[in-house]
Amino acid sequence: MVFVRPLLQRRLFSFGATQTHRNPHQQWSIKQVIKSNFADTLEDIKSHISNSEFVAVSLQKTGFFSAPWHRVSPFDTADTAYLKAKHAAERFQVLHFAVCPFTVRASKVTAYPYNFHLFPRDELKMEMPSCSFYCQTSSLRSMARQGFDFNSWINDGISYLSREQESAVKNQMLNPTLAKNVTKSTSTPSVADSVFIGRIKSRVKNWKKTYKCTSPSKDEALVRSLRKLVLGTEEYDSRPWMNIDVCSEHQAQVVVELLQEFADVVPLIVPAKGGVTQAVRVVLTSSEEDKDLLLRKLQNDEQELTKKVRGFREVIDLISASQKPVVVYGSLNDLTFIHSKFIAGLPPTVDEFMCSLRLAFPMVIDVNHLMKEIGPLRKVTNIPVAISYLKNQFFTPIDMVIPRQAMENEDTIHGQNVVKICELFAKLCSVLKIDPASVQSDEAKRASALEAYANIFSPFSTASEEPIDGDIKIWTNNTRTVSCEDLVFLWGFRDRVTAGVLKSLLQESHEAFFEEFDVRLVDNSCAIVVFWQRGLSKTFLNTMNNCSDMRGPLREMVSEGLRAAGYETYSRACRLGIWEATLADSLDKTLADSDSASESDSKTESSDSSWCTEWTINLDDL
Incomplete structure (x- = not known):
């Protein structure tokens, strides 16, 4: 402080x-x-x-x-x-x-x-x-x-x-990206991995060998077309490539590690719409210079992609x-x-x-x-x-x-x-x-x-005040605090009733209002009553719930639809997200939901009790 x-x-x-x-x-x-x-x-x-x-x-x-x-x-x-x-x-x-x-x-x-x-x-x-x-x-x-x-x-x-949206935008573009941060695994591959590696290595070797073994012919265009069809080969910026389909991120990692053994290929990750790796694209380069040129182009493309999704x-x-x-x-x-x-x-x-x-x-x-x-x-x-x-x-x-x-x-x-x-x-x-x-x-x-003034996220507190558990301010310009238990929300009163008129109607209508209390309107539909003496709010709520010990204006107001609830009902409305246009409607809906939940719990308890009575076996009767 x-x-x-x-x-x-x-x-x-x-x-x-x-x-x-x-x-x-x-x-x-x-x-x-x-x-x-x-x-x-x-x-x-x-x-x-x-x-x-x-x-x-x-x-x-x-x-x-x-x-x-x-x-x-x-x-x-x-x-x-x-x-x-x-x-x-x-x-x-x-x-x-x-x-x-x-x-x-x-x-x-x-x-x-x-x-x-x-x-x-x-x-x-x-x-x-x-x-x-x-x-x-x-x-x-x-x-x-x-x-x-x-x-x-x-x-x-x-x-x-957001991070989720950035990932979604990248996935929507579905551009193959350069495989990065790949290190050779030191663990012993499993039997399944060994079989998978051997099959992929053989496939890549045969693909490279077949593609490079070209004979000049007047029908070369047709031969190349047939070779592409048979081998599944396409061209990436005039360079041949083929896809290796994978079923998991682990398989993709295994393929990328394997391709490091080939000095003339560049592995690319092909993403699917869901964000997972769909395939590993193998691009064949003609020389070391050609490979460096491709890597620089891929890095530039990635930077441009990053700029597009920058936020x-x-x-x-x-x-x-x-x-x-x-x-x-x-x-x-x-x-x-x-x-x-x-x-x-x-x-x-x-x-x-x-x-x-x-x-x-x-x-x-x-x-x-x-x-x-x-x-x-x-x-x-x-x-x-x-x-x-x-x-x-x-x-x-x-x-x-x-x-x-x-x-x-x-x-x-x-x-x-x-x-x-x-x-x-x-x-x-x-x-x-x-x-x-x-x-x-x-x-x-x-x-x-x-x-001392940092990380205070309550908009109406100050660093110079010691917080008191359960106590809040009621009015912005008043230094007095009160427990939440001493607050009552009232609604269902006549339209255009001012706080002063409502307070005068409540005075002398119940013993709870014989002591000091205040009334303020939260909105046109609901008022908040502050009992400055502890325990009076509970007494008043019991009276409202039992419809007893009422006289004068209070009895008349209740007959016209006046309702009351404690602070917990207001808190529950906020927790449940019941953000109606008026606080009165939100409190009504919260109480209705609470009554429905209580009735459902009561029926469940009764059902459980009946089941137990009917199906319990008394060992003394055996």
């Missing part, structure tokens, strides 16, 4: 202006990366990541939450918050991915921002040639109004192939390989997208997700948690507003240096947010007296100051 001294707030004077006080409408130079310049950019960003201390990332995604309750809320536990973020990550795609390697030295930030224009999935190009699908959200409609060319984006966007995942691999701290804003949502699209499928639980993510990014710093150390910034959810507040309240001159100059007529709209994250991070470190360079040092005491 980091102890933050009382902050001395000072307003900036006009004569203290530096390059930090730039025109708010001025835009930084962000390199826009598309398919045509992606390959060249990889080398540049690799060098910048290697020479920088941090890597900031920012995403722009398709889609929008279809229901208010699908958003991560303060009353969500880490598990339910992750399930909501997982749902969004698996439903939507990433349009823009901004990456900014940067270094902080005192008040100087040197940044190299890149904005990658991505196209989600190569296979969608044929299915969705128009931009109508992507324009369904407010953010994308705004982009369209700004003149963004969606058709150009679809054609020029970089694919973010943005290579950038993620570069960041991961550097092991540099990753700086983000709103870690849970963005990181689930990064993991889902570029690392692997999302695991079912938040603990598995955190373990998997740390294998790729050992240290993730969310500036949102640094902001919460400064009281007034707890309520801020906008980066420019946070930067403006720090400028006005603290003397934090930050000089943003972006060495790259903008190209003429270059679009600089996209990717600005990632530079703002770098600036905000530097300002917060300055205010909180944290030395960013300490992360790269060997001084554990200094480094722990920033590491």
